[in-house]
Amino acid sequence: MPTIRARIDQIIEDVIRRNRGETEFHQAVREVAESLEPVLRKHPEYAEHKIIERICEPERQIIFRVPWEDDRGEVQINRGFRVGFNSALGPYKGGLRFHPSVYLGIIKFLGFEQVFKNAITGMPIGGAKGGADFDPKGKSDGEVMRFCQSFMTELYRHLGEITDVPAGDIGVGTREIGYLFGQYKRITNRYESGVLTGKGPHWGGALVRREATGYGLVYFADEMLKARGEAIDGKTCVVSGSGNVAIYAIQKLQMLGAKVIACSDSDSAVLDPAGINVDTLIKLKEVERKRLRHYAEVHPTARCLEPRALWTISCEMALPCATQNELHAEDARNLIANGCTLVAEGANMPTTPAAIRLLSEAQVAFGPGKAANAGGVATSALEMQQNASRDAWTFEYTERRLHEIMRRIHHDCHEAASEFGTPGNYVLGANIVGFRRVAEAMLAFGLI
Numbered sequence: 416m417p418t419i420r421a422r423i424d425q426i427i428e429d430v431i432r433r434n435r436g437e438t439e440f441h442q443a444v445r446e447v448a449e450s451l452e453p454v455l456r457k458h459p460e461y462a463e464h465k466i467i468e469r470i471c472e473p474e475r476q477i478i479f480r481v482p483w484e485d486d487r488g489e490v491q492i493n494r495g496f497r498v499g500f501n502s503a504l505g506p507y508k509g510g511l512r513f514h515p516s517v518y519l520g521i522i523k524f525l526g527f528e529q530v531f532k533n534a535i536t537g538m539p540i541g542g543a544k545g546g547a548d549f550d551p552k553g554k555s556d557g558e559v560m561r562f563c564q565s566f567m568t569e570l571y572r573h574l575g576e577i578t579d580v581p582a583g584d585i586g587v588g589t590r591e592i593g594y595l596f597g598q599y600k601r602i603t604n605r606y607e608s609g610v611l612t613g614k615g616p617h618w619g620g621a622l623v624r625r626e627a628t629g630y631g632l633v634y635f636a637d638e639m640l641k642a643r644g645e646a647i648d649g650k651t652c653v654v655s656g657s658g659n660v661a662i663y664a665i666q667k668l669q670m671l672g673a674k675v676i677a678c679s680d681s682d683s684a685v686l687d688p689a690g691i692n693v694d695t696l697i698k699l700k701e702v703e704r705k706r707l708r709h710y711a712e713v714h715p716t717a718r719c720l721e722p723r724a725l726w727t728i729s730c731e732m733a734l735p736c737a738t739q740n741e742l743h744a745e746d747a748r749n750l751i752a753n754g755c756t757l758v759a760e761g762a763n764m765p766t767t768p769a770a771i772r773l774l775s776e777a778q779v780a781f782g783p784g785k786a787a788n789a790g791g792v793a794t795s796a797l798e799m800q801q802n803a804s805r806d807a808w809t810f811e812y813t814e815r816r817l818h819e820i821m822r823r824i825h826h827d828c829h830e831a832a833s834e835f836g837t838p839g840n841y842v843l844g845a846n847i848v849g850f851r852r853v854a855e856a857m858l859a860f861g862l863i
């Protein structure tokens with residue numbers, strides 16, 4: 416009989432062999448699998464029924480052609496993806512990403528993470544992810560609409576409010592969800608609100624969904640600080656990105672008394688010692704769809720830096736909210752040297768394994784995205800609840816629910832880490848909570 420450690424190493428090796436070149440997927444699997452040794456020791460039935468091996472293989476993967484016409488009348492072709500990773504806890508649920516870097520390995524890493532994240536929320540949702548290698552940046556509204564219509568013309572047959580419910584992610588906001596929902600409604604002859612989340616509030620969207628990931632992240636960070644006897648009030652923070660997650664994380668940090676002095680996009684970072692002005696960010700990024708560097712034209716206290724210089728800025732809290740593998744070992748060293756004591760992930764897998772190791776060794780509190788950014792999908796599940804009951808909740812009530820969910824997620828991850836002898840290790844805690852919930856359901860269903 417191989418040891419549990421040897422068995423986990425074999426699982427990782429098999430995933431690498433069977434999914435060649437998908438490096439982000441390998442990274443995500445390794446991070447989860449390596450933390451599950453104590454769980455397999457306690458639950459030999461998980462190993463006996465090959466639960467990890469089954470969880471690492473998506474239930475279904477769909478790849479399709481997306482042809483569309485640009486404003487010059489030229490035909491363009493993109494590639495669409497939807498990976499239904501695991502439906503043990505509910506219908507597939509997870510966002511769509513439109514970005515030129517999208518390929519199957521990115522969608523699989525995101526889908527894999529989503530399975531555990533959704534389980535951690537405690538809501539009845541399975542895990543999935545999708546998207547396309549389409550770049551909405553610089554495209555007209557008409558081009559984005561024609562792309563979304565073509566994308567949905569293939570994808571619609573795989574969706575449904577009790578089958579698979581996509582939402583937004585990088586490059587997919589309310590505008591794109593609107594075009595996608597419009598096309599779904601037109602093709603199916605059904606006003607099936609629950610088939611997509613992240614909708615506009617006037618056509619079935621939940622209030623707070625726009626703010627949910629960023630607000631939830633800050634609530635989670637707040638709980639992490641409380642567990643150490645500290646508070647957000649007065650803390651100096653940097654936040655990477657300036658998209659949906661980053662903007663509303665900055666807003667909530669400021670509401671709780673923190674000072675956010677820097678954020679970024681893929682072209683530049685902006686350092687404003689007077690504090691980042693969220694109204695300007697919203698106007699630039701959501702209304703005018705402009706680059707972040709224009710921020711410095713409006714605020715003379717601000718200056719532009721290289722995007723990666725963000726991590727060299729002295730701060731007490733750092734929230735990576737842009738994309739995967741954006742915070743490297745050298746960035747972690749800089750953060751530690753400059754007095755940072757908390758890193759919480761708004762993005763999915765933004766911190767490299769080497770950086771996580773360094774932060775942990777330096778006793779920096781580290782909140783992994785699976786738990787810390789789960790407020791977005793949790794509020795999507797609240798949107799599904801409202802759609803199913805044809806109800807619409809107030810902003811205050813929905814935010815209260817989000818806050819309770821984030822507190823509970825923190826509590827569960829904190830408890831699990833302590834139960835397995837590593838108090839304060841949220842990476843381990845989150846992986847264990849998510850894995851156990853999915854594993855129990857899979858065991859109950861037999862071999863399917």
Ligand code: NDP
Pocket residue numbers: 516583584585586587628656657658659660661679680681682736737738739761762763788789791792
């Ligand atoms: P947005 O598209 O709204 O914003 C993304 C931000 O990240 C932009 O500022 C963008 O800059 C920057 N960015 C994207 N790709 C890169 C890159 N390769 N290099 C540097 N910067 C980059 O996306 P979201 O805010 O929705 O998502 C951000 C992260 O949060 C992603 O990892 C996503 O998976 C995760 N997430 C999102 C949730 C949601 O509810 N939206 C829920 C949970 C996780 P630029 O404009 O220059 O590209």
